[in-house]
Structure formats: C-alpha cells, structure tokens
Amino acid sequence: MTSTEVRVPFAARAVPYLPLGLFAALGATLAYVVRLPCRTGGWNDQVTTYTNFCYTDIYPLYFDRALSTQDPYFAAVPFDKQVEYPVVLGEVMQVISWFARAVGADVGAQAVRFYDLTVILLGVCLVVGVLLMAAVAGPTRRWDALWYAISPAVVLAAYINWDLVAGALSMGMLLAWARRRQMLAGVLLGLAIATKFYPLMFLGALFLLTLRTARWRPFLVTLGSAAGAWIVVNAPFMIFAWEGWRRFYVFSQERGVDWGSPWLFFQSKGIPVLGTGDVSKLGMASLAILCLGIAVLALAAPRRPRLAQICFLALAAFMMTNKVWSPQFVLWLVPFAVLARPNWKPLVLWQLAEVWYFIAIWLYLVAQSPFSRNDLGIGDDTYFTAVWGRVITIGIMMAFVVRDILRPDKDVVRQDDVDDQGGGVFDDARDRFALTPAVR
Template sequence: MTTTEVRVPLAARAIPFLPLGLFAALGASLAYVVRLPCRTGGWNDQISTYTNFCYTDIYPLYFDRQLATENPYFAAVPFDKQVEYPVVLGEVMQVFSWIARWLEPDQVAQAVRFYDLTVILLGLSLVAGVLLMAAVAGPTRRWDALWYAVAPAVVLAAYINWDLIAGALSMGMLLAWARKRQVLAGVLLGLAIATKFYPLMFVGALFLLTWRTARWRPFLVTMGSAAGAWLVVNVPFMVFAWDGWRRFYVFSQERGVDWGSPWLFFQNKGWPVLGEADVSTLGMASLAVLCFGIAVLTLAAPRRPRLAQICFLALAAFMMTNKVWSPQFVLWLVPFAVLARPNWKPLALWQLAEVWYFVAIWLYLLAQPPLSRDDLGIGDDTYFTAVWGRVITIGIMMAFVVRDILRPGKDVVRQAGIDDQAGGVFADARDRFTLASLTR
C-alpha cells in the first residue's frame, strides 16, 4: 500500500471534524474576549472584576501561591500558600511561571503573560475535548459536540480555572475505552485524576457495567494502567515534597462549605444548624445514597445502560452533594450530559440556569464583606435562586436519563440502532449479572 493510499482515507475521516474544531476555536476565542476587561487591568480592582464578570483564578494565584518566586511543591512556604491542586496542574502552573519569568522582568507583566500562556493551553484543551467528544459520539451524533464548543456556560466559565485540561483527558479516556484500547484508557484516566479529582467517579461507572457484563479483564487492565499512570506522576512528589503534595488532599478534607453548594443555603438559613463536620458527613452520606441508587439502577435496568449515562449520573451526584460548586464545574458535566441525553430542551434550560448562576455569584460577592456594595450586588435570597436553579435543572436531566435507562426505547441514541457508542467491550455485550437474575 502506498503512502498516498494511506493518507487519503485519513484526510477524508478528518474533514468532518474540521467545522467542529473551528467552532471550538470560536468558543475558546469568545471566552478570551469575555475576560479582556480584566486582562487590561481589571484584575487589580475587585469591584471592576466582579462588575465586568471576568474573574479568573489564574492571575491572582500567580501571586498568592508565590509562583513568581517559588516552586509550588518544594518551596518552604506557609501551608495555606501552597498550591491546592493535584500534581499535573501544579506542574503546568510551574512550567508556565518559569516561561513567564523568562519573558517578562516585571511581576505584574509576568502574571499577565502567565495568564495568556495558560489560556492558550486551555483553549487547545477545549478544541481537543470537542473533537474527542465528537469521535466518541460517532458519525450519526457528531454535531452534539457543538454544545461543548460554544454553549454559553462553557464560554463564560472556560478560563476561570484549569478544568478544561481534565476535560480533554476525560474525553480521551472515553474514546480510548470506546476503541477498546484499555491501556491507553487507563493511562488517560490516571492522568485525569492527577489533574482534577472528579474523573475518579468514572471508575464506579466502569465497575458497575463490568459487573453486569462480566468483562473483567478489560476493566482490570484499565484500572491497573490508571493506577500506574497516577503513581508515576505522584510518587516523586510524595517522596521528595510530601507537604506540598498532600496540600490538595488536606485542603479538600478540611475545606468548609463554599459558594454554589446547596449546603450553603441550609447553613445560611439554619435549617437545621449545620457545622462543618455535619456537612462533611451529610455530604458523604448523600453521595453514598445516590451512588447506591445508581448501582441499583444499573443492575436492575431491563437493558444495560450506556456508559455515558452512568458517568453523567455519577458525576452529577458528586457535584450536587459536594461542599463547593464553583461556576467552572459546568465544564465537567457538559460533554457527559450531552452524550447521556442529547435533547436540546433540558440542556438549554440547564444552560440558562448556569448563566444565571455565573452572573449571580459575582453580584453576590459584591454585596459580601469586605466589599459590601449593596448598591451593586444582590442579597441572599436572589443568590440562592441561582444555586437551586442549577440543582433543579440538573435534577431534571438526571430524571430524563433515568427514564431512558428504564425505558430504552426513549433513548434517542439507541433509536438510531446504536447500542453504546462509548461502550467499547460493553457494546452489544450479554448480561451476566442483573438484580433480576437473583430472583430466578
């Protein structure tokens, strides 16, 4: 076979993805435009940052985590000034801070350059995530990835934090699993967990479907590869920078109830009086109950659920019961929500709720100490309409997904004759264990 004969089909397969890549680049560019008022000086004034809705963690953390002068894990800095992220993100921050220091002598200029470099990586991550999602969705539903490319909430939240990196890795993991490349899927999953912790929820989804189908070897290969990849990037820091490495885990455990969480509403209203320990216990218990329900659903459904459906339900349960629900967490859920149920009406309703929350959080912070600008901000009751708007709209989407699992004929993906576009070894697999089999 000649080189020409190989290249032609590859190019032909790539052409359908080109428009989606352009739309993703448009979304990444719009996200940059949203924060231009801050990039040109607004970050140095909190009121301007909030009134222009252009806040990002990237710029202030360059100073607050002492990236301008120190290594985030090895530096002898106070514990609360160490980077509170897993090691992949921490080292991305370190490398870009080195480049920014090399390019700019002034620290303020360095911070802006650090932001620009980070945004380039995040923009590329969005484009990669969209293309990978389109590949997972398959030819008949490729354009569903447009939601991830230019959804309003994605554009608004894209550059608040580094979440898009984990999003690209998660989509890569899903595609590798769909293509039955278990080692690659495991490596990408391990790296995703070492970037942001939420991809850990996908382990449970894979386990439940493995239990139902008894396809244990692919699952174990993937989990072994994930553990190996996670250890490779974590062990050096565990050995040589223990305090810096454990900062993320200590911070996650000790962090109190924060913005966006429904638990903040109950604390604010005193219904009932909740201490930090109570919320941690209730949060874990609520997540355990929801995960148990997802497990029962997976094993009791008349037809094996699709992998994206279980991933979506598990991730949504994690977000709704967490102690913090930052605006950028929408980036976690969008691709899985669309793959789970690509119906535009509930997705559009959810996007409206996310946009309202994005506006509400910054207006609410304007009215809180130390700014206390009641003339510019909003009060508790208005803010909590946005908090519950997200909970309710995601709950509606979860209910539709559960309905599709219990009544597979309603699943628009399967109506096209597809069993599971992301299922890999699960696709068209025979049931080996269900709850109904226990009664026979």
C-alpha cells in the same frame, strides 16, 4: 484487509471534524474576549472584576501560590499558600510560570503573560476535548459536540480555572475505551484523576457495567493502568515534597461549605446540619446513597445502560452533594450530559440556570465586598435562586436519563440503531449478571 475493503486516508476522516474544531476555537476566543476588561487592569480592583464578570483564579494565584518565584510544591511558604491542586495541574502551572518569568522581570507583566499562556493551553484543551467528544459520539451524532464547543455556560466558565485540562484527558479516556484501547484509557484516566479529582467517579461507572457484562479483563487492565499512571506522577512529590503534595487532600478534607453548594443554603438559614465535619459526613453519606441508587439502576434496568449515562449520573451526584460547587464545574458535566441525553430542551434549561448562576455569584460577591456600593450586588435570597436553579435543572436531566435507562425506547441515541457508541467492550455485550429475574 480484504479486496473489498478500502483504507480511508486520515485527511478524509478528519475533514468532518474540521468545522467542529473551528467552532471550538471560536468558543475559546469568545471566552478570552469575556475577560478582556480584567486583563487590561480590572483584576487589580475587586469590584471591577466582579461587575465585569471577568474573574479568574489564574491571575491572582500567580502571586498567591509562589508561582512568581519558585516551585509550588517545594516552595518554603506557609501551608495555606501552597498549591491546593493535584500534581499534574500544579506542574502545568509551574511550567507555564517558567515561560512567563523567562520573558521579563516585571512581576505584573509576568502575571498577565502567565494568564495569556494558560489561556492558550486551555483553548487547545477545549478544541481537543470537543474533537474527542465528537469522535466518541460517532458519525451520526458528532454535531452534539457543539454544546461543548460554544454553549454560553462553557464560554463564560472556560478560563476561571484549569478544568479544561482534566476535561480533555477525560474525553481522551472515553474515546480510548470506546476504541477498546484499555491500557491507554487507564493511563489517561490516571492522569485525569491526578489533574482534578472528579474523574475518579468514572471508575465506578466502568465497574458497574463490567459487573453486568462480566468483561473483567478490560476493566482490570484499565484499573491497573490508571493506578500505575497516578502513582508514577504522584510518587516523586510524595517522596520529596510531602507537605506540598498533601496540601490538596488536607484542603479538600478541611474545607468548609463554600459558594454554590446547596449546603450553603442550609447554613445561611440556620438549619442544623452544619459544622465542617457534619457537612463532610452528610455530603459523603448523600453521595453514597445516590451512588447506591445508580448501582441498583445499572444492574436492574431492562437493558444495560450506556457508559455515558452512568458517567453522567455519577458525576452529577458528586457535584450536587459536594461542599463547593464553583461556576467552572459546569465544564465537567457538559460533555457527559450531552453524550448521556442529547435532547436540546432540558440542556437549554440547564444552560440558562448555569448562566444565571454565573451572573448571580459575582453580583453576590460584590454585595459582600467592603469596597462596593450597596446597589451593585444582590442579596442572599436572590443568590440562592441561582444555587437551586442548577440543582433543579440537573435533577431534571438526571430524571430523564433514568427514564431512558428504564425505557430504552426513549433513548434518542439508541434510536439511531446503536447500542453504546462509547461503550467499547460493553457495546452489544450480553448480560451476565442482573438484579431482576426478568433481565436474568
């Protein structure tokens, strides 16, 4: 440190992030309030759960996945009752269930306690994820993280499932990469993939930008660290609880078309693309085509794209071609959508579509329930307006990001005189490979 440099105390550096942390805590609290009608007894009645829009997987899975009695991966239960999540998430559920069981014997009270403890963890993950996102965005754009802290879609979907755990790990990975701590980035990425599968798409984004810049060593360190972390947490279960470990992968492969997926529209209308195997292959082929297009874009653009832009495009492609698109998947995309293009108009349009889908899915399920009156729900056509609303609005955001990549002068982030605030070794890196002669 030279005589003119001054080390800023941590407390001083943390002060600008304090309001964002408070907003994230407010968002976490509002998400809890949304589900209070169910927490006080509504979960025991399906129609009440749907009409109060307070469904969560957390409460019923405490009973249905043997969490109330034993370890989810080692439990002697039928295959379809084993935990269908990767091991980090499964063990998070297990540890919380230990605390829930330790306090009292009544299994109903245990389930509510399991939900409350899980919500505390998820609320912390939301706050941490928001702060990490703000750090990635940089000083001039840290307030963009408000979208992740308190947007309506995040508040509504926060506690449906455990997705916020993977969100915090993914944001940690992105910040570690931005700070050029490649080994830490790899470890966090490996843990994120062992929590939810979608962060695997970020490896593709890193690879494409590595190919363009020839910064191979940082990428290989991150790749090796990610593989190592994934193996460390998975190997014990692969060795000692094979059937429980492979449940997630078998379930993902055999699962048919489910709620939220555009493929469900074609199935309901009798358009012949169906059969579980056909949809799996069609989904994979569609994803491969979109990823090929993203690769060409990344390698042929007049200026190297930002990492967040490629991550967003890859993740959006993964979601749009999947066999299932649950309401909580919005939590995957929000931080990357905002980092890729923090323009409020398309973001508001997309948030409205997500809120409409959140309302529509529960009203649609009410109509399917044998215990409800016919006037409580909605039909197929109304429901599918919500399904396609998400597809169209995300497609619009993807189109704007592609436009920004092809015309960097339109990128609002780069107008702040930055190259790639989250790019790490890619920031201000020279191009070493490109598909177009002009770029080369």
